[in-house]
Amino acid sequence: MTSNLLEVRDLRVSFATDGGVARVLDNVNLTIGRGQIVGLVGESGCGKTTLARSILGVLPKNSARLESGTIAFDGTDLLQVDPDALAATVRGRRISFIPQDPFSSFNPVFTIGAQIMDLMKWKSPALDDAAAGGSGWLPRFYGSSRRKADHDRVLDLLRQVQLPDPEAVLKKYPHEVSGGQRQRLMIAMALLPEPKLIIADEPTTALDVTIQAQILKLLRKLATDHGISVLFTTHDLGTAWEICDSITVMYAGQEMEAASSDGFFKRPSHPYTNRLLKSLPSRDGRIAGIPGDIPGLVNPPPGCRFHPRCEFATDLCRQTRPDLTPVGAGHAVRCYHPVAEEKRHALA
Amino acid sequence: MNVDAPSAPRRTEVNAKTILDIRQLTKHFAIRNAFGFQKGVLRALDDVTFTVDKGEILGIVGESGCGKSTLGKTIMGIHPPTSGTMVFEGNDITGQTPSAARETRRHLQYSYQDPGASLDPRWKIRRSLHEPLVIHHGSLSFEEREQRVREILQAVGLPASHLDLYPHEISGGQQRRVGLARILTLQPSLIVLDEPTSGLDVSVQATILNLLLDLRKQFDLTYLFISHDLSVVRMICNRIAVMYLGKVVEFGDTEAVFETPRHPYTRSLLSAIPTIGGARVTDTFSLEGEPPNPGNLPSGCRFRNRCPRAEPRCAEIEPELRADWPGQEAACHVAT
The missing domain is CATH 3.40.50.300 (P-loop containing nucleotide triphosphate hydrolases)
Known part of the structure; x- marks a missing residue:
């Protein structure tokens, strides 16, 4: 057993599209330590999102293809495990998911309580792994004593996510609660199976900034209290700064830079990362964007996929993709020409 | 104070x-x-x-x-x-x-939140850009309108070849540029x-x-x-x-x-x-x-x-x- 909770190594995923085969993940590595919040x-x-879905094992079957790589979760390679066993014991139990859009993630015709209790029927931590596998088509026995215990647990968790009046919320329909409350419910549902890893897919994008601050605060607290690791995908460097312990930056299906949060914001080393930081609105007038467009993934540029937009690109960058090069403690960058100290977009 | x-x-x-x-x-x-x-x-x-x-x-x-x-x-x-x-x-x-x-x-013009949704998916960009001029400056001929549309398109940083594309063929950022161009044609x-x-x-x-x-x-x-x-x-x-x-x-x-x-x-x-x-x-x-x-x-x-x-x-x-x-x-x- 390794010390890291999750290790993704050299993962390649491609999708069949009308235009050809798009390699959406090209030898991607990702490491999540125990109890860490990692920003993607x-x-x-x-x-x-494709990386998050690969870890969960919910890629669309008819178009996606896992070409190579390993996803080691707690020492076992999830890609080698039987899919049924994965569904029964890992997905939704050891690894749970917080979706981006709290508006469309509830069924509008059932009460919130009914939907949460339904989750507990299948994914409750009280259920042992063998029983969770089930006997296939037979209806499942859900004893009243377990139901009562589950119900109490649900109420307890709704209090932990600071929902006012949890009893009343359970009887409501999804449209009767606000967006911020729905996202709190989603967090509660992700915590219910007592997972080791939560994958949060842009959980605050749809929320207002004050609600976002509340949700980030809550997520940080709960992850620490329960000792859960979080994979936090976001396009907003500001939110990544707020809650992440370490950060991995991706561009066009390749990971570009991986570092601890402090190291990343103090010494951003990849040209793309620097450009990205310079694109943030600053207080003094003009901001520099990134010239050019994101390349298509069907015929991506060879070598480093950022080279057509990179000011430091050389022939070497156009031919072969650089390996992960360490530039500091726990700080690695995939670039032949990491940005020198004086040219960096220094922040802190 | x-x-x-x-x-x-x-x-x-x-x-x-x-x-x-x-x-x-x-x-x-x-x-x-x-x-x-x-x-x-x-x-x-x-x-x-x-x-x-x-x-x-x-x-x-x-x-x-x-x-x-x-x-x-x-x-x-x-x-x-x-x-x-x-x-x-x-x-x-x-x-x-x-x-x-x-x-x-x-x-006085209004730029909608999602310009991609305000462009007709069945119209080429050219027709969408001509439309405001047809409504507000009906006396202009096609050539006059086309000239003004091309000027504006250049101002928002899009090539003239985009006139013959459909909205779904361009990216979200480019759709916003088209949305702005559409407004600017009326000056x-x-x-x-x-x-x-x-x-x-x-x-x-x-x-x-x-x-x-x-x-x-x-x-x-x-x-x-x-x-x-x-x-x-x-x-x-x-x-x-x-x-x-x-x-x-x-x-x-x-x-x-x-x-x-x-x-x-x-x-x-x-x-x-x-x-x-x-x-x-x-x-x-x-x-x-x-x-x-x-x-x-x-x-x-x-x-x-x-x-x-x-x-x-x-x-x-x-x-x-x-x-x-x-x-x-x-x-x-x-x-x-």
């Missing part, structure tokens, strides 16, 4:  | 530079039950007063449901106001006849920009913001910039109005409001912005709860239920904007 940062279309 | 401050604050002052003058603008929506009987009133805009100077960028900020989009749409005449007056370039545009309103719209003087960068990646947002600043110079534009993103507003706006549940709670020069926020709500809002390298919001943020239902507002000050400094008088008297600070006004009894 990148612009839309960079593959962060 | 500046004792020599002029008696009329800049918010309400009308002078030669004023392009838009909004007085006591109020918009109420009826809340009806299933049988169509009115059972309440939603105060989307309550007594909003301010002026916009020519060439400036006025930011309207607030959280969802605070009435900032209603304000933009009421100015455009999409919603008829319940009361109040709006004077644009010297003409009263409140309750205009349709033909007069069409004349106004040549100079307006004031543009209401409703969340022009929401949903864009930061690198694309940066290019769109730079484009907006360039276009303002090139075409002599004035913007009413509606946004929930305070860091963008701080970068681009000259003055800002902070709205909470239909009321302007703070108004002033951007720097003054960001440096010394007076209203407790503005303070909370600013403290919620993640600042890279600054104090972490997860350690410092203290505002609790969510905005109340706008159909059922608390008495007195709307913010008092969540306000850390609320006093008994806040429940009784609704505070008005006070111009007690140079270049800044706040609607709060306790603000100092």
Whole structure:
């Protein structure tokens, strides 16, 4: 057993599209330590959601293909485990998920209580692994004593996510509660199975800034209290700064830089990362964007995929992709020309 | 405090530079039950007063449901106001006849939040760009229109080859550029920009913001910039109005409001912005709860239920904007 909770190594995932095969993840590595909040940062279309879905094992079966790589969770390679066993014991139990959009993630015709209790029927931590596998098609026995215990646990967790009046919330329909409250419910539902890892897919994008601050605060507290690791995907470097212990930056299906949060914001070393930080609105007038567009993934540029937009690109960058090069303690960058100290976008 | 401050604050002052003058603008929506009987009133805009100077960028900020989009749409005449007056370039545009309103719209344009959704998916970009000219300048020939469209397209940084593409063939950032080009073909003087960068990646947002600043110079534009993103507003706006549940709670020069926020709500809002390298919001943020239902507002000050400094008088008297600070006004009894 390794010391890290999750280790993704050299993962390649491609999708069959009308235009050809798109390699959406190209030899991606990701490490999540125990109890860590890891930020997966990148612009839309960079593959962060695909990576999250690969870990959960919920890629679309008919178009996605896992070409190579390993996803070691707690020492076992999830890609080698039988899919049924994965569904019964890992997905939704050891690893749970907080979706981006709290508006469309509830069924509008059932009460919130009914939907949460339904989750407990299948994914309750009180259920042992053998029983969770179930006997296939037979209806499942859900004893009243377990139901009562589960119900109490649900109420307890709703209090932990600071929902006012949890009893009343359980009887409401999803449209009767606000967006911030729905996201709190989603966090509670992700915590209910007592997972070791929560994958949060841009959980605050749809929320207002004051509600976002409340949710980030809550997520940070609960992760610490319960000792849970969180994979936090976001396109907003500001939110990543707020809650992440370490950060991995992706661009067009390749990971570019991985570092601890402090190291990342003090010494951003990849040209793309620097450009990204310079794109943030600053207080004094003009901001520098990134010239050019994100490349298509069907025929991506060879070598480092950022080279057509990079000011430091050389022939070497156009031919072969650089390996992960350490530039500091726990700080690695995939670049032949890491940005020198004096040219960095210094922040702190 | 500046004792020599002029008696009329800049918010309400009308002078030669004023392009838009909004007085006591109020918009109420009826809340009806299933049988169509009115059972309440939603105060989307309550007594909003301010002026916009020519060439400036006025930011309207607030959280969802605070009435900032209603304000933009009421100015455009999409919603008829319940009361109040709006004077644009010297003409009263409140309750205009349709033909007069069409004349106004040549100079006053609205940029929708998601321009991708406002482009017809079955029309090529060329036809979408020609359409406003066909409506407002029907006398122009195709060649004249085409020439103007090409000029504008170049100004927003798109190649002329994009004219023959369909909306789904271009990226989100390019769709926003087309949306802007469509507005600019009419050569307006004031543009209401409703969340022009929401949903864009930061690198694309940066290019769109730079484009907006360039276009303002090139075409002599004035913007009413509606946004929930305070860091963008701080970068681009000259003055800002902070709205909470239909009321302007703070108004002033951007720097003054960001440096010394007076209203407790503005303070909370600013403290919620993640600042890279600054104090972490997860350690410092203290505002609790969510905005109340706008159909059922608390008495007195709307913010008092969540306000850390609320006093008994806040429940009784609704505070008005006070111009007690140079270049800044706040609607709060306790603000100092």
